[in-house]
Amino acid sequence: MGRESTMKPDYQILAYITTEKERVLSSNCLTLFADSKKTSKEMTVDIAKAMKADVTQLTNGDYMVLRV
Amino acid sequence: MEGQFLSFEDISVIITAVIIGTLARIWILKEDYRQYPSYPNGYLIHIITGFVAAALGAVAIPAIMGKNFVAVTFLTVALQQFRDVRKMEKESLSDLENTEYTYRGKAYIDGIAKTFESRNYIAFITAFFVSLTITIIPLNLWVNIIAGIVVGIAVVFFLKNFTKGKSIGDIAQVKEGKIEIKDSSLFVDGIYVSNLLGTDNAEKLFKEEGMAVVIYPNENHFRINLDNFGQRQAALFEATRALGNKRYHFTRKDYEQGRVVITLVPIKQDIDALIEVVKKCPLLESTKKSHSVMKTNLKGE
Structure with a gap:
C-alpha cells in the first residue's frame, strides 16, 4: 500500500527464514536457518500465526515475516 | 415592566426560526451509506447543537430591531461553538482510528469534521433568514410566518446543494x-x-x-x-x-x-x-x- 510522502515506513521485519546457511547474518530481526523447504515453510507459518504477522516469499525461496 | 418581556411578534419570529433551523439540521442529518452518525447518541448531540445554532440565528434580528447591538456580539460565541463541533468530531474520529478495520486517514477525518461544522452553519443561516423574512415583510404576522417558512426551505435547498460535494x-x-x-x-x-x-x-x-x-x-x-x-x-x-x-x-x-x-x-x-x-x-x-x-x-x- 502506498503512503504519504512524509509518512515514515511503518513496517517491521520480525523474522527471516532461510535454507542457506551463508544467508544467516546478524541483524535486528530473528534470522533462522531451516534444513529443508518444508521446514522453512512450517516455521514461517508458525511464527506468522504467533506474531499475527504477514509473510512474503522472496524469489530465492526464503521467507520474511513482517508486520505492515 | 412591560418592556422587559418579548412581544408576541418577537416570540413568533424566534420560535418559527428556531423550529425551521432545527428541522434543517435534522433533514441533513440523514443516515447515509457511511453509517455515520448512526447511533442514537450521535443523532442527539447533532440535533442539540443544531438547535443551539438555529437559536443563535433566530435571535439576531430581534436583537438588532430592539437596538440591542451588544447582544449581537454573541454571534462570535456561535462561531466558537461551530469550531468546537468540528474539533469534537475530529477528536472523536481520531480516537476510533485504531479500532476500525483500516484507518480513515487524517484527510478524510478533516473532511467529515468540516462537513459537520458547515451543517451547523446551515441551521444558523436558515434560522437567520427565516427571522429576517418574518421581520421585514410588512404584512399580517401569519402571512409573514408562512413567507419565512418558504424562504427557510429555499435557503436549506440552496445550501444543501452548495455544500454537496462530488464523489x-x-x-x-x-x-x-x-x-x-x-x-x-x-x-x-x-x-x-x-x-x-x-x-x-x-x-x-x-x-x-x-x-x-x-x-x-x-x-x-x-x-x-x-x-x-x-x-x-x-x-x-x-x-x-x-x-x-x-x-x-x-x-x-x-x-x-x-x-x-x-x-x-x-x-x-x-x-x-x-x-x-x-x-x-x-x-x-x-x-x-x-x-x-x-x-x-x-x-x-
Whole structure:
C-alpha cells in the first residue's frame, strides 16, 4: 500500500527464514536457518500465526515475516 | 415592566426560526451509506447543537430591531461553538482510528469534521433568514410566518446543494478487477498490488474470497485526486466499513494509466456493493486542486 510522502515506513521485519546457511547474518530481526523447504515453510507459518504477522516469499525461496 | 418581556411578534419570529433551523439540521442529518452518525447518541448531540445554532440565528434580528447591538456580539460565541463541533468530531474520529478495520486517514477525518461544522452553519443561516423574512415583510404576522417558512426551505435547498460535494463515481469508472496470485504476489487486472501473500493459506483465502475493484479516471487530470493517498485511504475505509474485512486490504495506484486498485477479503461477498460504495466515496476537499474539476455545483445536479 502506498503512503504519504512524509509518512515514515511503518513496517517491521520480525523474522527471516532461510535454507542457506551463508544467508544467516546478524541483524535486528530473528534470522533462522531451516534444513529443508518444508521446514522453512512450517516455521514461517508458525511464527506468522504467533506474531499475527504477514509473510512474503522472496524469489530465492526464503521467507520474511513482517508486520505492515 | 412591560418592556422587559418579548412581544408576541418577537416570540413568533424566534420560535418559527428556531423550529425551521432545527428541522434543517435534522433533514441533513440523514443516515447515509457511511453509517455515520448512526447511533442514537450521535443523532442527539447533532440535533442539540443544531438547535443551539438555529437559536443563535433566530435571535439576531430581534436583537438588532430592539437596538440591542451588544447582544449581537454573541454571534462570535456561535462561531466558537461551530469550531468546537468540528474539533469534537475530529477528536472523536481520531480516537476510533485504531479500532476500525483500516484507518480513515487524517484527510478524510478533516473532511467529515468540516462537513459537520458547515451543517451547523446551515441551521444558523436558515434560522437567520427565516427571522429576517418574518421581520421585514410588512404584512399580517401569519402571512409573514408562512413567507419565512418558504424562504427557510429555499435557503436549506440552496445550501444543501452548495455544500454537496462530488464523489469518485462522478470523475471515474469503477469496475470489478480480476485477481491473480503469482509466487506470493497479488495482481489485480495485471497491476502489481502486494507480495504479502507468502503462505498457502493467504493465497487460498485471497483466491477464494478476495474481491477487487479498479478505478479508471475519466480524464487524466482526475488522477490528481484519485492518486492522493488520503483519497485512496478513504475509499478503502468505506469498502471495509461497508463489507467488513476478514483479512488483508490493499490499495495501489498504477503509474502508467492512472488506475487505482482497491482490494480486500471482505466478510460480505457482494461485488455490486463494493463497486457502489467506492463510487459513492466522497472526493475529499483537501485533495481538490483543479478549478475545472472542482467547480462548485450550485444546481445540485
